[in-house]
Amino acid sequence: MDQNVxxxxxxxxxxxxxxxxxxxxxxxxxxYKWRYIPSKEKYEEIREHILEWPFYCETTREWHSDKKCxxxxxxxxxxxxxxxxxxxxxxxQPPPGWERLIKFRTKRxxxxxxxxxxxxxxxxxxxxxxxxxxxxxxxxxxxxSAKLDQFSFQIPRPLExxxxxxxxxxxxxxxxxxxxxxxxxxRSKRKRRDEWGxxxxxxxxxxASNEQAVAMTSVS
DNA sequence: GCCAACGTTGGC
DNA sequence: GCCAACGTTGGC
Numbered sequence: 001m002d003q004n005v006x007x008x009x010x011x012x013x014x015x016x017x018x019x020x021x022x023x024x025x026x027x028x029x030x031x032y033k034w035r036y037i038p039s040k041e042k043y044e045e046i047r048e049h050i051l052e053w054p055f056y057c058e059t060t061r062e063w064h065s066d067k068k069c070x071x072x073x074x075x076x077x078x079x080x081x082x083x084x085x086x087x088x089x090x091x092x093q094p095p096p097g098w099e100r101l102i103k104f105r106t107k108r109x110x111x112x113x114x115x116x117x118x119x120x121x122x123x124x125x126x127x128x129x130x131x132x133x134x135x136x137x138x139x140x141x142x143x144x145s146a147k148l149d150q151f152s153f154q155i156p157r158p159l160e161x162x163x164x165x166x167x168x169x170x171x172x173x174x175x176x177x178x179x180x181x182x183x184x185x186x187r188s189k190r191k192r193r194d195e196w197g198x199x200x201x202x203x204x205x206x207x208a209s210n211e212q213a214v215a216m217t218s219v220s
Numbered sequence: 221g222c223c224a225a226c227g228t229t230g231g232c
Numbered sequence: 233g234c235c236a237a238c239g240t241t242g243g244c
Binding site for chain 3: 127
Binding site for chain 2: 019103105106111114116124
């Protein structure tokens with residue numbers, strides 16, 4: 001039981017870039033309702049072990065949220081103002097002193113996001129090769145838990161209802177012509193949940209002033 | 221001049 | 233066809 005987990009607490013230097021995930025949620029393996037996770041650290045812990053230890057509503061007892069499957073979901077997939085992206089399971093928690101950052105790109109016609117690690121020496125690293133070099137140069141940081149296989153640069157995927165048209169994300173209902181599609185979901189061919197074998201995801205807030213967000217919500 | 225965000229590509 | 237790796241560049 002971790003009593004220190006409290007909602008909205010940021011790491012010491014809260015220089016978080018605006019395009020990093022703002023909220024974290026996990027789906028209950030029994031009732032399929034989404035439950036907010038109170039901190040990035042708790043989320044990373046759950047994500048690492050989600051395959052061995054499925055998440056159930058009762059787990060929210062850990063942070064005194066005490067949700068049951070009978071309770072309404074914390075958030076639903078059609079809630080406006082939220083962008084959803086599904087994370088891969090079994091990503092190791094960052095070693096002590098390290099931070100794993102996910103940054104969404106604003107133009108999403110190529111990759112939707114990048115993963116960076118901030119080292120104990122506050123260097124930003126962007127590939128396994130850079131991690132390897134860093135660990136060679138900083139043997140003091142190459143601890144038991146800070147080994148190469150404890151790092152993952154796997155980026156999340158957009159939720160299946162999202163499309164990219166001309167470099168911007170659109171909801172299904174906003175698309176005028178199928179020929180405009182540059183990036184298309186693959187749900188019809190592979191069930192994403194099966195593919196990822198997990199229920200973990202996080203979601204991102206859209207700024208209220210964002211024109212794109214306005215355009216998306218104004219279509220009825 | 222720097223560097224975060226972006227676009228490209230080689231290797232699988 | 234996909235994506236890890238990284239070179240490029242626009243905005244500061």
